Amino acid sequence: MTRKDNRTVSRSEQIERGKIVTTSNLIWAIVLISIAVTAVTELRIAGYGSFWISAVAAYAAFFLNIACSGFGFRTPERMWWLGNVGVSVATMSLIGAPTIPSALWTAGRVLLAR
Numbered sequence: 001m002t003r004k005d006n007r008t009v010s011r012s013e014q015i016e017r018g019k020i021v022t023t024s025n026l027i028w029a030i031v032l033i034s035i036a037v038t039a040v041t042e043l044r045i046a047g048y049g050s051f052w053i054s055a056v057a058a059y060a061a062f063f064l065n066i067a068c069s070g071f072g073f074r075t076p077e078r079m080w081w082l083g084n085v086g087v088s089v090a091t092m093s094l095i096g097a098p099t100i101p102s103a104l105w106t107a108g109r110v111l112l113a114r
Contacts, residue, residue: 021071023080029068030084034101037061041102062088062098 040057043049065088072081087100097103 021074023072023075023077026068026072026075026081030065030099031101033061033064033068034099034105037098038102038105058092058096058098061102062092065099 037057037060040049041054044051044054066085069081069085069088072078072084075081084100087103088098091097091100091103095103095106097106
């Protein structure tokens with residue numbers, strides 16, 4: 001039997017047929033990363049972990065967040081993902097929070113603890 005469609009498939013069409021990364025999938029990935037790093041940090045504060053585990057988790061979360069933003073550059077919301085990179089670099093530099101949700105958690109915890 002012959003194929004009905006005899007045209008060749010370009011590389012970009014092969015990529016499009018593969019796994020499609022959507023903004024909602026990336027947002028959920030960042031939320032899950034934030035929950036994981038927040039749990040590790042809270043456990044360290046409670047005395048159930050070391051500083052090094054918390055530091056490794058924070059840097060891993062930061063680089064995963066940047067990777068998610070890189071995948072987000074392929075979506076129509078690329079300006080939002082560029083903003084995510086900028087805000088994440090600022091929050092990691094200033095307060096040590098690797099993602100925007102974890103920065104909001106930290107800010108809420110500090111502000112509401114007073």
